[in-house]
Amino acid sequence: MQSIMASITQSIQQTAAALLAAGEVDLVLGYTRGERPHQSVPFVATTPAAAAQLHWDPFCEKALAPYLMEESYQNKRVAVVMKGCDARALRLMISESRVDREKLVVLGVQCQGMIPREKLEAAAGEPLHQLTLTWQSEGVELTGRKGSQTLSYEAVLSPFCLTCQHATPAVTEVDQIIAGSGEKALVKGKNIPPKEAFSDIETIEKMGAEERHAFWMQQLNRCIRCYSCRNACPVCTCRSCIFDRENPDYLDAAKNQPAQHQFYHVIRAFHVADRCVGCGECARVCPEGIPLHLLNQKLIQDLTQHYGAFTPGVDEVPNPLSCAGAHEVDPFGKEAKK
Amino acid sequence: MMMVKLPGYEMLIHYLQQGLGEKQVFVPVSEEGKEGHVPLGSLNKVDLAQMTALTFQEKPLRNSIKSLFFPDTETYLTYRKEEGRMVMETPGEMMSQILVGAKACDLESLNLIDRVFLADPVDTLYAEKRAKTLILAAPCRQQGTYCRCESFGVDRINPAADVTMYQETADAAEPLYLKSLTPAGETFLEEMMKCGTEGEAVAVTEIPWQAVPPGEKPLSPQEVKDQMDTLFEHPLWEELAMRCLGCATCTYYCPTCHCYDIRDFSRQGQEAGERYRTWDSCMFTSFTNMAGGHNPRPHRKDRIQNRFFHKLNYFVKKQGPLACVGCGRCGDACPVGISMDTVLNRIGGDRHDA
Amino acid sequence: MMNEIYEPKIVAFCCNWCSYAGADLAGTGRLKYPENIRIIRVPCSSRVEVAMILRAFQNGADGVLIAGCHPGDCHYDTGNYHTRKRIHLLTSLMDFMGLSPERLWLRWISGNEADKFQATVTAFTQELRAMGASDKVRDLRCSR
Numbered sequence: 001m002q003s004i005m006a007s008i009t010q011s012i013q014q015t016a017a018a019l020l021a022a023g024e025v026d027l028v029l030g031y032t033r034g035e036r037p038h039q040s041v042p043f044v045a046t047t048p049a050a051a052a053q054l055h056w057d058p059f060c061e062k063a064l065a066p067y068l069m070e071e072s073y074q075n076k077r078v079a080v081v082m083k084g085c086d087a088r089a090l091r092l093m094i095s096e097s098r099v100d101r102e103k104l105v106v107l108g109v110q111c112q113g114m115i116p117r118e119k120l121e122a123a124a125g126e127p128l129h130q131l132t133l134t135w136q137s138e139g140v141e142l143t144g145r146k147g148s149q150t151l152s153y154e155a156v157l158s159p160f161c162l163t164c165q166h167a168t169p170a171v172t173e174v175d176q177i178i179a180g181s182g183e184k185a186l187v188k189g190k191n192i193p194p195k196e197a198f199s200d201i202e203t204i205e206k207m208g209a210e211e212r213h214a215f216w217m218q219q220l221n222r223c224i225r226c227y228s229c230r231n232a233c234p235v236c237t238c239r240s241c242i243f244d245r246e247n248p249d250y251l252d253a254a255k256n257q258p259a260q261h262q263f264y265h266v267i268r269a270f271h272v273a274d275r276c277v278g279c280g281e282c283a284r285v286c287p288e289g290i291p292l293h294l295l296n297q298k299l300i301q302d303l304t305q306h307y308g309a310f311t312p313g314v315d316e317v318p319n320p321l322s323c324a325g326a327h328e329v330d331p332f333g334k335e336a337k338k
Numbered sequence: 339m340m341m342v343k344l345p346g347y348e349m350l351i352h353y354l355q356q357g358l359g360e361k362q363v364f365v366p367v368s369e370e371g372k373e374g375h376v377p378l379g380s381l382n383k384v385d386l387a388q389m390t391a392l393t394f395q396e397k398p399l400r401n402s403i404k405s406l407f408f409p410d411t412e413t414y415l416t417y418r419k420e421e422g423r424m425v426m427e428t429p430g431e432m433m434s435q436i437l438v439g440a441k442a443c444d445l446e447s448l449n450l451i452d453r454v455f456l457a458d459p460v461d462t463l464y465a466e467k468r469a470k471t472l473i474l475a476a477p478c479r480q481q482g483t484y485c486r487c488e489s490f491g492v493d494r495i496n497p498a499a500d501v502t503m504y505q506e507t508a509d510a511a512e513p514l515y516l517k518s519l520t521p522a523g524e525t526f527l528e529e530m531m532k533c534g535t536e537g538e539a540v541a542v543t544e545i546p547w548q549a550v551p552p553g554e555k556p557l558s559p560q561e562v563k564d565q566m567d568t569l570f571e572h573p574l575w576e577e578l579a580m581r582c583l584g585c586a587t588c589t590y591y592c593p594t595c596h597c598y599d600i601r602d603f604s605r606q607g608q609e610a611g612e613r614y615r616t617w618d619s620c621m622f623t624s625f626t627n628m629a630g631g632h633n634p635r636p637h638r639k640d641r642i643q644n645r646f647f648h649k650l651n652y653f654v655k656k657q658g659p660l661a662c663v664g665c666g667r668c669g670d671a672c673p674v675g676i677s678m679d680t681v682l683n684r685i686g687g688d689r690h691d692a
Numbered sequence: 693m694m695n696e697i698y699e700p701k702i703v704a705f706c707c708n709w710c711s712y713a714g715a716d717l718a719g720t721g722r723l724k725y726p727e728n729i730r731i732i733r734v735p736c737s738s739r740v741e742v743a744m745i746l747r748a749f750q751n752g753a754d755g756v757l758i759a760g761c762h763p764g765d766c767h768y769d770t771g772n773y774h775t776r777k778r779i780h781l782l783t784s785l786m787d788f789m790g791l792s793p794e795r796l797w798l799r800w801i802s803g804n805e806a807d808k809f810q811a812t813v814t815a816f817t818q819e820l821r822a823m824g825a826s827d828k829v830r831d832l833r834c835s836r
Contacts, residue, residue, distance in 0.1 A: 029580075034675035035683075036484070041675040042581045062674055071637060072580045129483055204788065213790025213828060222372055224410065226619075228585035228673050242743070244624060252601060253616045255411040259750045259831040263743070266785065270742050273781065285673035287587050289371025295785065302784045307777070321781075324773035330763060331780050332798045605751060605834050612833060 005135055008056040008109060008180035012081055015107060015176065016051035019079050025105055029067060030081035031060040037129040038117060042067065054081070058115040061158075063281045065089040065234035068099045079105035081178075083114075085160075085279035087169030088313025089234035092275055095317050098237045108169030110179040113153065113161035115140075116284065120156050124149075159197040160280035160293070166314060198297045220261040222288040225253050229282040229292055230268060235275040235312070242267065269295035274303060274321040275312045340527050343542045344514040347390050347505075353530050354378060354436065364406060366392035366399055366439040374401030375437060386510040393439035394508035397482035398665050402593035403444045404451065406437060407467045410590075410617045414463075414600070418610035432466060436526075440475040442497035443487045443663040447593035449498070453657045454596060472522055475499035480550040486664030486678065491556035495549045501526060504547040515545040557682075559654045565685050566651040570643075574684050579639035581674050586619035588668040588676070589645070594661050597625070620645055646681050700754035700820035702729045702813070705744070706801075707737045709767040711759030713803035723810040726817040729757070736760070737798075738771040742782055745796060749829035755795045755820045757812070762800040772800070791829050795820065 016028040032043035032053045040059040045051045065086045067073055082090065087108055093099045121128050126144040134141040139152040154162065161167070171177060195202065204212055227243065230236050243251065243264065254260055268282075269292070276296045283293040303310065303320050306329055310320050344350055354363045355378065364375035366389055373392070378384075392399060417426045452468070455461035475497035481487060487494050496502070500523030504515040518524040531539050589595040599618035604611030618625055621642070626635045635641050653661035662678055669677025706712040712733045718725060734740055737760025748756050758779060760772040779798045786793040799812050 035669065035677060035679055036675060039675055044577065044580045066583075067580070070580070072576065072639070127483065201788075207790075209787075209790050209792070211790070212788065216789045218370075224586075224590050224617075226586040226590050227622075228583060228587050231583040231585045232673055244622075246624065246627070252603060253411075253599075254601075254603065254614060254833075255616060257831050257833065259829055262789070262791065262829060263746050263750060266746060266782075266789070267743055269785065270782070285583075285585075285587075287591065287671040287673075295788075298788050299781060299785060302781055306780065321774075321777065324770055324777045326764060326773065328773065328777060329780070330776060331783075332776060333763070333800065603833055608834070
């Protein structure tokens with residue numbers, strides 16, 4: 001596996017350097033190594049020399065699509081490294097006229113799945129800075145002070161990636177696919193159904209109403225309103241957000257009022273209900289570890305169950321909540337059958 | 339100064355539990371990804387092993403202690419109309435509190451906030467909490483992996499608390515040593531010796547505990563400030579702005595960030611409401627939005643630049659020290675890995691490269 | 693105090709073309725319904741967004757009723773289909789979060805169904821009385 005990571009990295013670097021040298025783009029948005037061990041962070045290369053710092057590994061979690069709407073990226077020709085989930089978000093952004101596809105060069109990466117750092121640390125039983133990783137075909141080999149062990153990819157990959165059906169962006173969405181050579185994927189064609197990967201949903205559904213309420217109270221009361229879940233979400237693309245309005249009386253930041261947290265989290269989940277691409281950024285960036293993705297996964301499950309499967313960013317728009325018709329279920333007729 | 343040996347951490351918790359009616363006690367707890375100080379009385383079960391590990395680990399808790407002195411939502415006054423007159427009430431006196439398991443960097447961060455909140459005009463809510471809190475701190479034997487306390491001149495071995503806690507190994511069953519550093523701390527230890535711990539707690543003259551001496555030379559606030567003055571136009575700020583998400587994680591976890599917003603809450607048709615403050619963040623667009631719509635820091639670049647300039651330049655000019663204690667929380671919590679190091683490594687050139 | 697009947701507050705969003713007319717007809721026909729209801733006229737039931745519902749609960753409403761034209765009768769053709777889908781999902785999400793979805797009703801009431809309007813409000817009031825007050829979605833700084 002070492003070869004595929006290294007070859008994708010090399011390929012990204014070469015492509016980026018060539019694009020920058022030819023003057024075809026003003027900047028390349030990708031990933032580089034972070035300061036912490038086994039961390040990759042977003043990176044902007046503006047010169048062919050800087051392209052050598054671009055990097056690819058299973059820690060390049062951050063969704064890059066939201067950056068394209070930021071002020072700093074406007075009126076620039078941008079090349080962007082994209083995973084499957086990111087490319088789906090980009091397609092939604094294009095269909096909503098949020099970005100100008102003409103000014104973009106999309107480099108689609110054959111994504112092998114992402115590994116959450118905390119999950120790796122927990123599985124390894126050792127701090128990350130003590131670990132050296134080797135990508136083997138059967139799993140990741142961890143060498144630390146306690147010796148060496150090999151963990152299967154299923155054990156360390158993000159649950160979002162285990163359920164992902166679109167790891168590599170569609171050829172039609174990108175300008176170039178960066179596939180790399182060597183082993184094809186960390187999880188070889190094995191897709192775990194969402195119900196299994198997000199088994200917490202079923203656990204919560206089985207609770208009584210009071211218990212469910214208590215569970216979510218405990219989770220949501222931790223919210224510090226940093227808005228990182230909103231800012232990191234690649235499909236939260238409103239130009240001006242309801243939560244940035246000045247002082248509407250029903251929206252305030254009093255953190256001792258559960259109703260305020262509920263309001264924020266229900267609206268957040270709802271606003272992206274039928275557009276969620278399942279990248280898992282909301283849950284990853286939450287500094288308090290609130291399982292926000294469960295709200296979105298629950299909505300996706302409901303939509304699929306009652307209104308048929310729809311894959312945002314893959315299937316043609318309109319999205320399920322942008323269209324409605326007579327043929328759909330009516331749970332409210334006949335005085336709301338119990 | 340007084341030194342006491344207890345048979346173990348349990349004895350301390352046991353003693354603190356006895357006094358819960360008169361005092362609020364905060365202890366280190368980690369649950370469901372949240373690490374911070376929670377009221378001892380709210381715990382269903384006291385996990386001594388975890389508490390010991392968190393107290394003596396070589397890094398501070400994820401959530402800083404500032405929220406015990408400067409809560410993220412705090413009511414100034416409530417008001418209501420009664421018989422045609424407006425009646426206003428301010429919050430009553432708070433209960434004294436005891437904070438167990440702070441770190442040297444936590445205490446240093448309070449000293450920095452003191453310079454702002456305890457200077458004239460005094461922030462009375464903060465001052466009351468400062469005065470009524472007894473702090474038990476634990477030193478760090480060595481600098482944590484992602485800590486920069488030594489660079490920021492924090493004496494991790496001698497936290498400026500009321501009482502310092504020592505333990506040879508972070509094992510709940512091992513003896514726990516307590517040393518008082520202030521008159522309040524001494525009174526606390528004397529009281530503890532008198533009631534509830536007879537025969538178990540003994541006065542000692544020496545504490546068997548050794549620390550690894552600091553290995554890094556502290557940064558000079560003046561030098562950093564001067565260096566920052568030359569970097570106002572540096573492209574670094576735009577680079578960071580292109581990576582920053584514009585969320586408030588760094589500022590809310592930072593132990594020295596202390597900005598807040600004052601808001602009024604009332605409902606139409608109700609002649610009552612409250613005035614309260616909540617934490618605010620300079621990373622939000624609304625932070626500098628003015629009446630009339632002008633925003634002096636309109637771009638994300640301006641905001642991230644301001645954050646680092648406040649820590650490394652403006653605070654030095656106004657107060658003297660750097661407004662960072664090197665706890666590493668910003669880097670831990672930032673979703674895109676921006677930390678104080680990111681800036682220091684760039685501005686310091688070769689000298690401070692990791 | 694123990695025997696006092698709890699009088700719930702109901703916020704009702706009524707579609708201008710059907711349900712509001714239905715409520716009006718109930719009034720002119722002198723059909724009596726509980727005064728626990730506060731009617732807000734909206735151009736279409738689909739105008740009611742999630743934020744409006746939560747805001748009503750936050751402000752102390754014990755129940756929220758959304759009333760629109762019968763499916764197929766929408767003045768704007770498909771408005772109430774959108775309402776149906778949205779409220780269906782919201783109800784499910786509220787249930788998932790333990791936020792008493794039984795306090796949110798969506799009903800189809802046409803312009804001549806004054807009796808149905810009366811029956812709906814009466815039934816909803818009775819159910820809410822039985823449930824009593826709830827602090828689950830209320831901003832605790834608001835009085836009921």
